[in-house]
Amino acid sequence: xxxxxxxxxxxxxxxxxxxxxxxxxxxxxxxxxxxxxxxxxxxxxxxxxxxxxxxxxxxxxxxxxxxxxxxxxxxxxxxxxxxxxxxxxxxxxxxxxxxxxxxxxxxxxxxxxxxxxxxxxxxxxxxxxxxxxxxxxxxxxxxxxxxxxxxxxxxxxxxxxxxxxxxxxxxxxxxxxxxxxxxxxxxxxxxxxxxxxxxxxxxxxxxxxxxxxxxxxxxxxxxxxxxxxxxx
Numbered sequence: 001x002x003x004x005x006x007x008x009x010x011x012x013x014x015x016x017x018x019x020x021x022x023x024x025x026x027x028x029x030x031x032x033x034x035x036x037x038x039x040x041x042x043x044x045x046x047x048x049x050x051x052x053x054x055x056x057x058x059x060x061x062x063x064x065x066x067x068x069x070x071x072x073x074x075x076x077x078x079x080x081x082x083x084x085x086x087x088x089x090x091x092x093x094x095x096x097x098x099x100x101x102x103x104x105x106x107x108x109x110x111x112x113x114x115x116x117x118x119x120x121x122x123x124x125x126x127x128x129x130x131x132x133x134x135x136x137x138x139x140x141x142x143x144x145x146x147x148x149x150x151x152x153x154x155x156x157x158x159x160x161x162x163x164x165x166x167x168x169x170x171x172x173x174x175x176x177x178x179x180x181x182x183x184x185x186x187x188x189x190x191x192x193x194x195x196x197x198x199x200x201x202x203x204x205x206x207x208x209x210x211x212x213x214x215x216x217x218x219x220x221x222x223x224x225x226x227x228x229x230x231x232x
Contacts, residue, residue, distance in 0.1 A: 010181030012126065013181070015221065021100050024098065068095065107140055116229065128149030158184075175194055181199065184213055198218060199216070
């Protein structure tokens with residue numbers, strides 16, 4: 001069994017609780033873009049799979065694993081006259097101020113992994129600026145060797161480009177790196193990059209969805225230290 005030398009994390013649903021973070025963001029974005037039009041607000045919520053009465057996202061929502069450009073494309077249908085690039089910029093700016101709720105206490109969890117000699121990174125389909133802002137607010141940005149967003153120049157998940165960029169950055173073979181995420185996108189990306197695919201149940205996807213795609217499914221990232229230690 002190959003020893004794990006690096007861990008690459010998805011951000012939302014993995015490091016941070018997905019619904020607790022992005023439901024507030026979606027509610028605010030839709031309220032602002034609908035400009036008081038309740039029918040338009042309902043249509044936009046439906047377009048991105050957001051359930052405002054429950055403050056959560058439906059399975060398959062493009063917000064779960066998509067980029068801001070993909071989410072903007074769904075919203076744009078109900079915003080005649082708006083330009084895609086302008087809307088993406090607005091969504092990115094709103095994302096940077098979205099309130100983050102950690103899935104587990106991050107500093108001790110990540111610090112423990114770093115103490116085991118593991119190299120750490122983040123690979124998200126959010127923007128790099130938003131990811132850095134969120135990790136800075138959580139007080140853990142300094143623990144990561146690399147933070148990659150959809151706009152960092154390496155492509156986006158589930159393509160392997162951003163994952164392989166991390167492997168090059170830290171000088172590790174992909175097979176010694178675990179890609180950890182809460183969505184099929186993360187696990188497909190891991191497979192494409194030749195990395196170990198680790199699913200976590202701290203996001204919207206359940207075990208039945210993740211297990212067929214993963215080498216292992218863990219409750220959340222707090223279980224990583226023990227799992228990595230078992231691999232030598």
